[in-house]
Amino acid sequence: MISYLKEILAHVPADYAELRYHERRVNAVSVRKGEPEAAQTNHLTGVGVRLLDSGRWGFSSTPGSKRADIMRAIGDAATAAKAMSKRKKTLAKAKLAKGEFRPPVEDPVENHPLEEKLGLVKEAEAKARRSKKVVSASSAYIEYLDKKAIVTSDGAAALITDAKPEFRITVVAKEETNMVTASESAGVTGGWKDLWRYGAAEEIVEKAVKRAQRLLSAEFPKGERMKVILSPEMVGLIAHEAIGHTVEADFVLSGAITKGKIGKRVASELVTLADSGPSVHIPGASGTLLVDDEGVMTERTVVIENGILRSYLHNRESAASFGVAPTGNSRAFEYSDEPIIRMRNTYIEPGEMSLSELLASTDRAFLLEGAGGGQADANAEFMFGVQEATLIEKGKRKKTFRGVTISGNAFEVLQSVDAITKEFRWALGAGYCGKFQRAKVDAGGAYVRCEAIIGGRHG
Amino acid sequence: MAELVDRLEELVRCALAKGADQAEAFGQGFEDREVWLESNRIKTAKSHPGEGIGLRVIKNKRLGFASDNNLDEANFDELCTKALALASANLTDKFQIIPEPRKLSALKGLYDPKLAELPLKEVIAMAKRLLKAAKDYDRRVTVDSGGVFVNTGEKAIFNSNGLAASEQESSIIAMIMGMARDKNEVSSFDFQFDGSLRLTGIEIESLAKRFAQNVIRSLGAKPVRSFTGTVLFSPHAVAETLLGPILSSINANNVQKGMSKLAGKTGKRIASTKLTIQDDGLLAGGLSSSAFDREGQPHRKLSIIKDGKLATYLYNSYTANREGRTSTGHAAGNYSSLPGISTTNLILKPGDATKAELIREIKEGILVTRFSGNTNPVSGDFSGTVKGGFYIKNGKLANPVTNTMIAGNVFDAITTISGISKKLTKVYSYLLPYIAIERVSVTSG
Numbered sequence: 039m040i041s042y043l044k045e046i047l048a049h050v051p052a053d054y055a056e057l058r059y060h061e062r063r064v065n066a067v068s069v070r071k072g073e074p075e076a077a078q079t080n081h082l083t084g085v086g087v088r089l090l091d092s093g094r095w096g097f098s099s100t101p102g103s104k105r106a107d108i109m110r111a112i113g114d115a116a117t118a119a120k121a122m123s124k125r126k127k128t129l130a131k132a133k134l135a136k137g138e139f140r141p142p143v144e145d146p147v148e149n150h151p152l153e154e155k156l157g158l159v160k161e162a163e164a165k166a167r168r169s170k171k172v173v174s175a176s177s178a179y180i181e182y183l184d185k186k187a188i189v190t191s192d193g194a195a196a197l198i199t200d201a202k203p204e205f206r207i208t209v210v211a212k213e214e215t216n217m218v219t220a221s222e223s224a225g226v227t228g229g230w231k232d233l234w235r236y237g238a239a240e241e242i243v244e245k246a247v248k249r250a251q252r253l254l255s256a257e258f259p260k261g262e263r264m265k266v267i268l269s270p271e272m273v274g275l276i277a278h279e280a281i282g283h284t285v286e287a288d289f290v291l292s293g294a295i296t297k298g299k300i301g302k303r304v305a306s307e308l309v310t311l312a313d314s315g316p317s318v319h320i321p322g323a324s325g326t327l328l329v330d331d332e333g334v335m336t337e338r339t340v341v342i343e344n345g346i347l348r349s350y351l352h353n354r355e356s357a358a359s360f361g362v363a364p365t366g367n368s369r370a371f372e373y374s375d376e377p378i379i380r381m382r383n384t385y386i387e388p389g390e391m392s393l394s395e396l397l398a399s400t401d402r403a404f405l406l407e408g409a410g411g412g413q414a415d416a417n418a419e420f421m422f423g424v425q426e427a428t429l430i431e432k433g434k435r436k437k438t439f440r441g442v443t444i445s446g447n448a449f450e451v452l453q454s455v456d457a458i459t460k461e462f463r464w465a466l467g468a469g470y471c472g473k474f475q476r477a478k479v480d481a482g483g484a485y486v487r488c489e490a491i492i493g494g495r496h497g
Numbered sequence: 498m499a500e501l502v503d504r505l506e507e508l509v510r511c512a513l514a515k516g517a518d519q520a521e522a523f524g525q526g527f528e529d530r531e532v533w534l535e536s537n538r539i540k541t542a543k544s545h546p547g548e549g550i551g552l553r554v555i556k557n558k559r560l561g562f563a564s565d566n567n568l569d570e571a572n573f574d575e576l577c578t579k580a581l582a583l584a585s586a587n588l589t590d591k592f593q594i595i596p597e598p599r600k601l602s603a604l605k606g607l608y609d610p611k612l613a614e615l616p617l618k619e620v621i622a623m624a625k626r627l628l629k630a631a632k633d634y635d636r637r638v639t640v641d642s643g644g645v646f647v648n649t650g651e652k653a654i655f656n657s658n659g660l661a662a663s664e665q666e667s668s669i670i671a672m673i674m675g676m677a678r679d680k681n682e683v684s685s686f687d688f689q690f691d692g693s694l695r696l697t698g699i700e701i702e703s704l705a706k707r708f709a710q711n712v713i714r715s716l717g718a719k720p721v722r723s724f725t726g727t728v729l730f731s732p733h734a735v736a737e738t739l740l741g742p743i744l745s746s747i748n749a750n751n752v753q754k755g756m757s758k759l760a761g762k763t764g765k766r767i768a769s770t771k772l773t774i775q776d777d778g779l780l781a782g783g784l785s786s787s788a789f790d791r792e793g794q795p796h797r798k799l800s801i802i803k804d805g806k807l808a809t810y811l812y813n814s815y816t817a818n819r820e821g822r823t824s825t826g827h828a829a830g831n832y833s834s835l836p837g838i839s840t841t842n843l844i845l846k847p848g849d850a851t852k853a854e855l856i857r858e859i860k861e862g863i864l865v866t867r868f869s870g871n872t873n874p875v876s877g878d879f880s881g882t883v884k885g886g887f888y889i890k891n892g893k894l895a896n897p898v899t900n901t902m903i904a905g906n907v908f909d910a911i912t913t914i915s916g917i918s919k920k921l922t923k924v925y926s927y928l929l930p931y932i933a934i935e936r937v938s939v940t941s942g
Contacts, residue, residue, distance in 0.1 A: 067587075069588070070750075070754045071753075071754040071755055073588070073590055073754075074559075074560060074587050074588040074590055076562065076835055077560060077561055077562065077583040077584070077586065077587040078561075078562035078563065078564070078583065078834075078835060079562070079563045079564075079579050079580075079583060080563070080564045080565075080833045081563070081564065081565045081566070081572075081576075081579075082549075082565070082566035082567075082833075083566065083567065084566060095541055096542070096543070097541055097542075097543040097545075098543055098544060098545045099543075099545045100545070100546065101546070101547060101548055101549075101566045101567050102567050102569065111545070114543075114544055114545065115543075117544075117617065118541075118542045118543055118544060118617055121542055121617055121618045121621050122539060122542060122621070123539070151586075152582075152583065152586045153586045156586055156587065156588070160588065173755045174754050174755030174756050176754070176756075210755060210756055210875060212755075215758075217758055217875055217876050218875075218876060219873065219875050219876065261902070261940045288535065288536075291536055292535060292536030292537075292639075292641055292642075293536070293639065293678070374545055374547060376541060376543065410871050411870075411871045411872070412869075412870065412871055412881075413869045413870070413881075415686060415869075416641070417683055419882075421869060421870055421871075421881060421882050421902075422871070423870075423871030423873075423880070441878050441880060441904070443870065443871055443880050443881070443902075445882065445902070474533070474642075493880055493902050493904065493940065
């Protein structure tokens with residue numbers, strides 16, 4: 039495929055051109071309340087074409103990889119570019135990828151038959167429903183098997199193969215008219231063994247069931263500003279949604295709050311936050327990306343180092359306009375998507391303290407667990423749902439609360455960090471990020487104690 | 498046009514020849530033209546063709562599904578083999594069904610040849626007009642993102658019961674999102690949308706103006722006091738806050754699988770008598786209008802909630818078969834997914850007051866232009882931040898608000914509706930009014 043694409047690329051008249059072949063197979067099985075819901079396989083192949091002509095980008099794509107179709111897409115991309123206004127635009131020099139790339143895999147998912155995956159999902163769902171007060175449950179297993187070939191006119195030529203399996207369970211518990219849900223998931227870049235790194239399917243189910251049962255008798259909290267202990271999934275959610283997006287260079291250029299803050303203090307000195315292509319600390323983070331979709335080698339990008347803002351996340355174009363090296367953050371979800379600046383695995387570095395020490399030293403705080411939905415703005419103001427909040431008083435776990443939200447300005451929250459544990463995990467492996475198109479990302483970190491606004495109900 | 502159906506028929510025959518008891522193929526072919534705005538500029542323009550085919554098979558009461566983004570007949574053999582392999586690995590489910598053909602009405606006006614012929618250059622020109630109109634309204638307006646998107650294409654379905662149908666379709670959509678900046682102040686985000694099946698149906702300048710007005714008006718926001726009072730939801734906020742749990746809970750699949758609070762409630766009062774919600778897949782000019790659904794079943798006009806009473810759930814063939822009834826024509830999805838369930842064009846019946854009259858009735862409350870937060874589709878709990886909100890005092894808009902949150906439960910909220918506007922606004926495939934709801938918890942400060 040590489041030499042085939044290279045040969046076609048040689049005939050493209052543009053300042054810069056890039057061909058990206060992508061073959062993807064998605065296999066999914068799911069069961070809801072004892073019945074099969076989906077057993078499906080989706081296959082797609084296509085080529086995305088991007089070129090730069092006198093500072094004007096043009097993009098097009100074609101399903102399949104026939105020469106005539108790719109040539110047609112090149113023509114369309116050239117036409118699109120010509121319809122735009124000319125601008126001065128350059129691409130930063132980059133460490134371009136050449137050769138074959140595969141993230142580490144323990145026990146490839148392809149070695150496990152579909153029957154086994156379906157059996158696992160069926161048993162997980164049934165186990166959940168055998169539990170007290172659980173009236174319904176659903177469980178799913180999904181795997182993405184990807185193959186990409188990326189060639190650029192300035193020399194990238196990379197063949198990338200990876201697999202991203204994920205597992206999820208949602209539990210509905212009911213008592214009279216009171217109905218609550220809890221969900222848990224796992225997702226990695228890697229193999230079958232990697233997927234169960236943090237616990238077997240039955241342990242994941244058990245966690246969701248226990249949470250739903252606790253939530254049934256939980257109360258709604260009063261809203262107030264207070265100390266919170268963020269679990270790795272909440273740390274990951276804030277690191278990605280509320281900090282990460284504000285340091286994506288395209289958002290910085292459109293006026294995000296981090297503009298002009300490189301070298302300045304933006305967080306407590308305990309905080310080091312990074313976005314990494316390779317999986318660090320623990321292998322298999324689901325956003326693992328060795329080569330980005332511009333053919334650039336990825337790296338661990340330190341965004342905040344001991345509280346000081348050090349770097350934005352770049353593609354080749356933004357890197358050129360900031361006069362820095364690209365960070366390998368240019369990504370496209372499918373062949374028909376153009377590469378844009380996206381995160382990979384975003385996290386806060388672990389500290390020295392153990393979780394039990396952190397809890398013991400806490401006078402009064404909410405321990406927040408289970409990421410819910412929410413939103414963040416370009417000014418780092420965020421508001422997220424939390425599945426479960428446990429009141430910690432004098433180091434002891436007290437009451438459980440539901441319907442909790444956490445909000446604030448993410449940088450103010452990070453300024454207030456006073457403790458970080460050494461326990462670290464990737465926590466959002468089954469997560470996707472939506473920014474015009476989807477991307478498989480991961481996020482996580484250690485347990486972090488800080489201050490935020492807890493939302494509840496009053497009156 | 499006939500060609501796509503012919504290919505689907507061939508795929509269905511292939512599946513039957515390989516041992517499927519029943520089979521259904523759904524195909525699409527389309528051409529997308531997209532122009533994106535970013536940071537007050539045109540970011541990219543692109544056009545690309547796309548296509549795809551999805552095959553659903555049932556064998557020994559077991560379901561299998563396979564799709565490919567390539568209509569090439571060379572893929573058919575593998576597609577059939579894959580779908581059948583999935584079916585043989587799957588669990589038995591006696592309710593699996595491929596539906597019989599039913600009479601479809603011929604729907605006009607779904608396809609505008611002017612959109613099919615519209616060159617990318619013209620789409621770029623429209624995006625420029627959108628940007629200019631927003632910036633011209635007030636220099637403090639910042640367009641963060643948005644764009645103009647044109648889609649034209651065809652879809653077709655063929656199944657082993659002899660069902661065959663196809664349709665050409667087109668649409669144009671424009672979106673704009675951003676804020677106003679005044680010195681050090683940044684206003685709330687706003688997002689506005691317009692869409693049409695016809696080129697002439699879209700109003701670029703008035704879209705830009707709605708957006709610009711909203712962000713400028715929300716400058717100078719301040720917190721108010723916490724209270725329990727009336728919240729007036731804008732059409733966008735109705736979509737973001739109230740609709741999700743209702744739509745999730747009238748989905749027959751969720752009802753049957755114990756994930757709906759509205760289970761067992763048909764024929765019963767679930768909301769204020771002011772609330773009537775209809776779905777009409779045949780609505781003239783509706784963005785989701787089509788003669789048939791994802792399974793080739795006829796669309797129609799249907800009351801979901803009538804005068805506060807729950808009239809029906811929404812069914813596809815599978816969920817209908819479980820209850821021995823026929824599908825309501827709400828199978829949804831594209832070629833790459835199994836038929837799910839969704840509304841088509843949803844219409845919330847208008848009330849008799851103007852927006853100004855609704856505000857005049859409110860002693861103390863909040864106008865919520867947009868809602869940014871968390872809504873649980875099953876429990877109906879919502880809590881989140883008010884965006885572009887206004888404090889209402891003694892029947893008047895007092896000031897824009899910031900740092901203000903609302904919380905409650907959707908299923909409780911729809912029982913305390915005190916007013917509905919007579920004007921409806923298009924929000925995606927929904928036609929929605931302003932809705933005033935009593936006794937909502939507002940936290941501010």
